[in-house]
Amino acid sequence: MEKSARPRTALNECVKVVVRCRPLSEKEKNEGYEEVKKKRTEQTWYERLSTKTPVDKKACDVRLQVVKVWPERGAVQVYSPKGQDKMFTYDAAYDCTADTQTMYDEMVRPLVASVLDGFNGCVFAYGQTGTGKTHTMEGTADHEGIIPRAFRHIWAHIENSASPDVTHLVSCSYIELYLEDVRDLLSKDCKKLTIRGQELNGFYIPEMTSVVCKSAAEMVRVMRAGNRNRAAGRTDMNEHSSRSHAVFLVTVETAHRKTNRIRVGKLNLVDLAGSERQRKTGASAERLREASRINQALSSLGNVISALAENSPHVPYRDSKLTRILQDSLGGNSKTIMIANIGPASYNYDETITTLRYAHRAKAIKNKPVRNEDPKDAKLREYQAEIERLRALISQRRPVDRRPRRPARRAPAPADTSEEETVSIENENILAESTIEQEKKQMEELEQQIRALEERLVQGGGGKDLINNLNEAQLILEQRNSEITERKKREVEMQQKIELEEETTAIVTNTFATLQQEVDHKTQRLKKCLARYGGLREEMVEQREAHDAERRELEALQAALIAELRRRLLVADSFVPLAGRPAVLRARYNDDTDAWELRDHAGVEPLSTRPGAAGRRRGSSARPARRRAENVLDLTPIPLPATTRLYSAPRLAPSLAPALAPAGRKEEVEAVASVATVAVAGRKSARARPSTAHHRLGTAGVR
């Protein structure tokens, strides 16, 4: 991501939130069917939704679904196991029958059109693992996702640019956030990148690879190449689960020759990794580590969404790299669409409710999109300046080039010239010839450079030939489609407004003929308030339960991670030589440079020196310096089975003892035995001490 110019004046625009519910998967059907059979006697939602035969597989499939989508109202209803159904409304809602094409036309198309007009745009898919985020963003061979559709849209627009005075430059980058490392998916070895900048001026990634593309097909190839490098794996919830958050960035620069202005639109297409419960995904070892990082980043994203929705003065963007990358998209200079993916299965009720709540909160986020005109970092401007410079260079050298390539015939030296002069004239001729050759080569090189730069730029076609006519027709059709979808969207909004205002209008227009009527009306309102209060209480209890479940999950995760850490420490204790240990302990993780660093205490402050007292001299003390304790290696000894026994003096017959033991020998034996006992006691007490170094290293290991 490159540093973009800060907005000047901006109109607030809310984040658009879309919900997409995928169909029930075969696995959910089978597992749910088994569960229904098990639970048929319990009073749960299965019973509430049940027909008469709970083991009938078809009826069971219907009853397994706790989500009902109302596309015409943009609403999602979730049947609650405790009685009170939940209803959420969004900018749009799509059920399992809706395809990506409809979704793109209705919601994403206007956003991509804004990007082509110089705005920043972001589409990000959020939701539990296996709910269809990758399916929605990338799609499959049969169902094209939003990303390739956006590519085609961009290129249809470029090919149809009416005027050849318009020049375009399209480039893409692809990065992923894997285990808190930002990796460049388009570089050969997926090099790690650093996020630079600050919260106030925005974050950016300066070194990521940017590939200039000249067609939608080329962009798809770039995306596939990046996908091959992306971290993916199998979990119990998803056969091909994304183990990283991926961001595909498209930059479209458009230069208008007449106005001499450049507009730069940036489109972030984000496929987040899904939140997951260890219990459900069956994650272990590496998957567990990934899951903990995924959940950590998503939790930071949730905190940012909550802070923005509540207009909190502090938004914790710095908490994770994901939120730093998405800073502009959430509350910044961007038009943003959040796609909340959910599954319909009762099995995932809690996760679905959590996703819907987050999505509902995100609706309140206000962004400040501004058209990016003539930003300093526009590559097109750079290319144009370079082309101009090269052209100027060529025209400066032209007179040299116009000289005859080689003299047609070397003029013979006049008869009276000496032999020496003849040689020097010939040498001059040879020198001139080689200079001309060199100049020629340089000119060719310069022209080649110009051609290479110009090839990167795409000139507006003018739409005169057959293909362009077809494209034009397509564009008109798309425009009509978008008009229709715009109208549909307005209808949904109207419907939502009508429903919301119905209640208040009824109250306002109600005239109370009698006192009894007023009492009835107020009783009715009170009942409604009580019902709402009940609903809120229920929600609170549910949230507490969800929080408890999450806490338990995190505790389990922590226990697993600590176990893993102990294993690694054991390996380190056994194999890292003693000399290297202090260095390992001094290593600190630096968030800014994104790397582990060894504090050079020789250069900064020797460990042996005591920290200075503020303003006054410290009295001398026998206690060791404070700093020293930070670098002490305090390891818990590994309890190993004893392979030796303590020495105990052999029992001797009392009559033989004085004869065999020389004077003083007995005391010596007793002293050795007592030292050994003290050593064992010391070892035991060391075992009982808390392992502070482990804890310290533990934090480091988790980082």
Ligand SMILES: Nc1ncnc2c1ncn2[C@@H]1O[C@H](COP(=O)(O)OP(=O)(O)OP(=O)(O)O)[C@@H](O)[C@H]1O
């Ligand atoms: N709308 C849909 N219609 C049909 N199948 C779908 C739909 N959405 C998702 N699926 C299927 O569900 C499965 C999981 O989808 P996908 O991999 O996109 O989930 P995800 O949310 O990206 O998961 P993760 O977070 O683990 O990467 C896939 O087999 C996909 O084909």
